[in-house]
Amino acid sequence: MLYSILSAFNVQTVLIGLLVVLVVYKLRQRWKYNLPPGPFCWPLIGSYEVIQAKFLHEIFVKYAKKYGPVFTVSLGPYQMVVLNDINSVTEALVKSKADFANRPLIHSVHMFTEESKDIAFANYTPTWKLHRKIAGKALRQYLAGNRLEDVLHASMKKCLPLMAKENGAFNPEKYIDLMVFNILTAVCFGESVELDNPEFIRFMKLSKEANEMIGKGFVEDMFPIMYKVWTTNKYRTVAKTMNELISIIKRKFEEHEETFNIDKIRDFTDSLILAKKEAEYEENAEMLSQLSETHLRQTVFDIFSAGIDTSRVTLGFAVRYMAGLPEIQSKVQEEIDRVVGKDRLPTVKDRENLSYTEATLHEVMRLGTAVPVGIPHSTICDTRVGGYDVPKDTMVMINHWALHHDPRYWKDEEKFDPTRYLDENGKLGMKPESWLPFSAGRRVCLGETVAKPELLLIFATIMQRFKITLPEGTNPKVELCGSGGITIPAPYKIIIKERNII
């Protein structure tokens, strides 16, 4: 009895103490800095509305209307600054150089990335720079030009005939998954799988479950002390899932190490192993410490999973939009028939003549922004944006969704209109100012230059082969689903009709 009273008293004292420290800290911050305005947030808990929100981008748009494009909001004890228009985003990510190039320390993500040893969640350090450089070079080698065409055509030739067998209305998700999985698995591991391959099915299932749960966040990240005391069932489930996903990559990495031949570099994984061997040969101890097996494995995992997730979501949106927009679909198909014809698959060389098709894909990426609030940034030093101060180590979110729906830049912003991207000659013009699906600056998407041709060729190949419609009675409006981290189209069905068979 005495013990429980005493312990309750201790917990209360500690909590009140913490609260007082926090309030004093916040007042000091307010006094010292001219912070961006924002909604009322409870100490320790933050904004209840943000915690409750189905989609962060939506609640952020609501706050931006009230407080302006740069506002402050708290989630748990973490204060963050959210940027909602292209001016503030360009100022932070491009004009301020590396001021905003760090990543915040989110405990769950730190654990899942084996202590932030990947690229996407690592801080802006020499190790991050080295891995970004090696991975970028390998990506350009294995996911560009003829190699891209070869793996892409092989994947499409496997998937499209399977899809063609569908009679009546069906959900195309598993075929889209297989298309992108086989491209990334060929690039990273030099392999290709079938639709019923257990590893493919398991990887996709685990990865989607993890995305869904990670996107909604963990209560442990709001109160990190919990990691030392007790973790939720949800956290333990995701930790198990992530371990299984990483062990799949680990196994493949080890197989590659065992069969590595310096005279025959087979794929992305081999080129990372080669970078390590070169550092060993040069006895470059500093470089070797940055190229640990964990770092290399995490780089492969980043490329593999970032490449699959974003591509499958974007293509899912593309197919769904086309099914509900028959006129635009016909124009895309007219262009493909004219440029590519019916006797061969679209190639990288066709890209410059597939402007309407690419513009359609740009509009898909605008309206169906796959990563609506990007990956959180963090400030390296005290800095400024939009006329406000942003202290060192502040979490900064980029609301790509807000940029893509900003009525000051997009006339009739909800309308699907590919001509927004075309010049007077019908060619892809300058990138519209507020179109930024891949972000910008030091942490710009590493896959941007490879994702654009990859997605265009997959999309063009699907459109070349099938006329896609919605089952009768389906509302053509595209509804959103997903966890907040990644948005996906709400589950849908399509009906396909062969246009021509290659």
Ligand code: HEM
């Ligand atoms: C539709 C396709 C894609 C979209 C919309 C997209 C979007 C993004 C966004 C918004 C970021 C965060 C940038 C920031 O922090 O400001 C990002 C980062 C990243 N993306 Fe992509 N991405 C796509 C495809 C890919 C592909 C195909 C790959 C690899 C094959 C890839 C690899 C990465 C990596 C490694 C990062 C982390 C970069 C860093 O932190 O330095 N992405 N992407």
